[in-house]
Amino acid sequence: MKRFLKHTLWVLLPLIVLAYPLDRWLSARLKQSHTLANGEYLVWNDIYDRQINSELAIYGSSRAWRHFDPQILEDSLGMKAYNLGMDGYGFYLQYMRHLEYLKYNPKPKYIILSLDLFTFEMPKGLYNSGQFIPYMRSSAYMKQYLQPLQGFSVYDYYVPLLRYFGKKTELKEALKIGFKGEQQPALRTRGFAGNPESFNEDFQNAAKMIEKYTVLIDSPCVQLLHRFLSDCKKEDIQVIMVYSPQYTAIKQFLVGKEALVALYQKFAATYQIPFLDYSEDVLCFDQSNFYNTSHMNTKGATLFSQKLAHFLKRNTLLSKNLPVKP
Amino acid sequence: MLFNSFSFALFLPVVFALYWFVFNKNHKAQNILLLLSSYFFYACWDWRFLFLLIFSTALDYYSGIRIARATKQKNRKIWFWLSIGINIGFLGVFKYYNFFAENMAALLAQFGMKAHPTLLQVILPVGISFYTFHGLSYVIDVYKNRIKEERNFADYAVFVSFFPLLVAGPIERATHLLPQIKKTRYFDYAYAVSGLRQILWGLFKKIVIADNCAEMANELFNYTSGHNGSALWLGALFFTFQIYGDFSGYSDIALGTARLFGIDLLRNFAYPYFSRDIAEFWRRWHISLSSWFRDYVYIPLGGSKVALWKQIRNTFIIFILSGFWHGAQWTFIAWGVLNALYFMPLLLFRNNRKHIDIVAPNSLFPGFREALSIALTFILTMIAWVFFRAQDMQHAWLYLKGMFSKTIFQVPNIQNMPKALMVLAFIGLFTGIEWLGRRHTFALEGLTKQTKGLQYLIYLTLILVIFVFAGSPQQFIYFQF
Structure with missing residues (x-):
């Protein structure tokens, strides 16, 4: 038996000894990635390195980081802005990012909360899960909010190296950066990245497969938005809810958008905050502003950011009685 | 608790340590430990079904005793059929009820009669087909006086529920496993090392081969109409290796784990x-199920010692039952029928026992004719797997139609071609290693002949490959059966 245990230990020893330093090394390299996980590492690094010292923060999903150009808002409004839009997630994980952001950075004066069709949808699993890997062992909020979602096991948060199991893309990126350094330009600037592409044909393909999309309103997300808005009120942070443009053709597939907008309006009324609905704006009817049905390209994002900045400026951002319609 | 999960990686050493260091003085205590561990392992899936497992175990245990005790043949028969009836009844309710109810309603509708059967919304208890077959074989063997009834409940319960084989086999026989459970077991270094080696190889098969193949096969089977013929052939190939890697990987882990406890399970x-x-394929694939059907259905029906038409009938019965055992779907039945049809020429020309030994036992490569036979058998098997994997019969026909369309000569239109090439490379490597190890019970078994340094290098390389190239985790296919 002694011989068996000794030999087994000899095989496992390199894994046990190397697990922790290798984990640290890989995580440190992966954090340097400028492009992987749609540039989310850049935003997480800014959060954890206390680099976000902005008066205006933009929250939301991919529609946030693709549509709201902080530079345009900054130039127009004269205040520092940062886009914290999170790829692929509704409010459930946006709220987790909000908590992390406030934990390490000074609170903003204003938050633009980008709303869309998926805001109240609970994630089914972890999309783009690689973005959490370097940080999840040390972040209590990540543990709390990611654990109920399928994607990582409970051991991944505690056992070194385990969460890299089978993560070929992340391992490859970390090794590449480790040996060559990061040579790609940063995908996002202060959280924002425009996409210069013109409208692609994914919509036509998707239209063949999906007949209808029913908007989901999951109550845990609704509860979180209530908590968020109450907290912001207490902290004296002004929230402006914005439903950014979506290509008009998407309407034919949607079921339940009216109820969703009504819910947003109810939130706005309850907390006395502005709700700016651009989902029927003139920008929505021009295909050249989009690269797919729910995302604007660089041209569209520029036009929209200018329009929003102009509106906020004209109506004075600090006012608590902004009109509901832009 | 999956074999390839971290939970199992914690569970196994704990049970191992208790087994060899705490309860090593008393094999009865070891059996109790194995039983409790097995029940805990099963409860991790769904604790409610643990009661079903315990009930099924108790029923067969008690039936065995009553059959043995009965002085009149009539009483023996009553207990025998009671046990068989309840066991089959459980399978019928949990696994087949909805299938029969739906098909009966469809049949009645053909005659203009409307039926609205009540369908059961129940989850299939994991491993029910496996532990039911354990119990059935025991009761039949006691009834046929092949074995003595078991009087120790704990020993019998370990035979049914031993955690390595509980949820996906191999389907054990009381004649093989019970004597091992009853005797004192001693730790054997070589045996335990061989067990660990088999576990490692099983993990490689499951995590690297099966899970990566699954990702590719899913793409091709889920979006069949969007792919050309050559891509669909690749899809069938990926599934062929997925199911092999998945199930034989599971079996390797089960056999290896059992070896750590000094227990030898049937080779699958x-x-x-x-x-x-x-x-030959059916003598080498899921051996414990094939031999179960052979011993408990085929031979009692007369086997090969009856007239030719009866042999043909028996063959069809076995293959259809085998298909149906996998699940209540027409696709599984079609898979069984197709295999029976493949078997017919061999039966008619009395060639079905031509290849007993492993191919090319004394040479590195097979002869030309052997290579051709292997390739043909492989292609036939691959086509049959399409029925096994398809969602329904319509899907299977659509898939086969695509496979045999003119687009077979086009470049495969697989979305993630680099990944497909990587998986193909792994399949090639895996097949090569299996070929070199084919004289052994599992491919890595022959490593004992290598130097310690080389063995060590191979272990670490395998661990590294598993770590880096693991596919996205998939449920073991045979858990659903």
Whole structure:
């Protein structure tokens, strides 16, 4: 038996000894990635390195980081802005990012909360899960909010190296950066990245497969938005809810958008905050502003950011009685 | 608790340590430990079904005693059929009720009669087909006086529920496993090392081969109409290796784990894709199920010692039952029928026992004819797997139609071609290793002949490959059966 245990230990020893330093090394390299996980590492690094010292923060999903150009808002409004839009997630994980952001950075004066069709949808699993890997062992909020979602096991948060199991893309990126350094330009600037592409044909393909999309309103997300808005009120942070443009053709597939907008309006009324609905704006009817049905390209994002900045400026951002319609 | 999960990686050493260091003085205590561990392992899936498992175990245990005790043949028969009836009844309710109810309603509708059967919304208890077959074989063997009834409940319960084989086999026989459970077991270094080696190889098969193949096969089977013929052939190939890697990987982990406890389980796979005809394939694929049907259905029906038409009938019965055992779907039945059809020429020309030994036992490569036979058998098997994997019969026909369309000569239109090439490279490497190890019960078994340094290097390389190239985790296919 002694011989068996000794030999087994000899095989496992390199894994046990190397697990922790290798984990640290890989995580440190992966954090340097400028492009992987749609540039989310850049935003997480800014959060954890206390680099976000902005008066205006933009929250939301991919529609946030693709549509709201902080530079345009900054130039127009004269205040520092940062886009914290999170790829692929509704409010459930946006709220987790909000908590992390406030934990390490000074609170903003204003938050633009980008709303869309998926805001109240609970994630089914972890999309783009690689973005959490370097940080999840040390972040209590990540543990709390990611654990109920399928994607990582409970051991991944505690056992070194385990969460890299089978993560070929992340391992490859970390090794590449480790040996060559990061040579790609940063995908996002202060959280924002425009996409210069013109409208692609994914919509036509998707239209063949999906007949209808029913908007989901999951109550845990609704509860979180209530908590968020109450907290912001207490902290004296002004929230402006914005439903950014979506290509008009998407309407034919949607079921339940009216109820969703009504819910947003109810939130706005309850907390006395502005709700700016651009989902029927003139920008929505021009295909050249989009690269797919729910995302604007660089041209569209520029036009929209200018329009929003102009509106906020004209109506004075600090006012608590902004009109509901832009 | 999956075999390839971290939970199992914690569970196994704990049970191992208790077994060899705390309860090593008393094999009865070891058996109790194995039983409690097995029940805990099963409860991790769904604790409610643990009661069903315990009930099924108790029923067969008690039936065995009553059958043995009965002085009149009539009483023996009553207890025998009671046990068989309840066991089959459980399978019928949990696994087959909805299938029969739906098909009966469809049949009645053909005659203009409307029926609205009540369908059961129940989850299939994991492993029910496996532990039911354990119990059935025991009761039949006691009834046929092949074995003595078991009087120790704990020993019998370990035979049914031993955690390595509980949820996906191999389907054990009381004659093979019970004597091992009853005797004192001693730790054997070589045996335990061989067990760990088999576990490692099983993990490689499951995590690297099966899970990566699954990702590719899912793309092709889920979006069949969007792919050309050559891509669909690749999809069938990926599934062929997925199911082999998945199930034989599971079996390797089960056998290896059992070895750590000094227990030898029945071998379930013997390099089936190197078979030279379909009869040989079925002697090498899911051996514990094939031999179960052979011993408890085929031979009682007369086996091969009856007239030719009866042999043909028996063959069809076995294959259809085998298909139906996998699940209540027409696709599984079609898979069984197709295999029976493949078998017919061999039966008619009395060639079904031509290839008993492993191919090319004394040479590195097979002869030309052997290679051709292997390739043909492999292709036939691959086509049959399409029925196994398809969602329904319509889907299977659509898939096969695509496979045999003119687009077979086009470049495969697979979305993630680099990934497909990587998986193909792994399949090639895996097949090569299996070929070199085909004389052993599992491919890595022959490592004992290598130097310690080389063995060590191979272990670490395998661990590294598993770590880096693991596919996205998939449920073991055979858990659903």
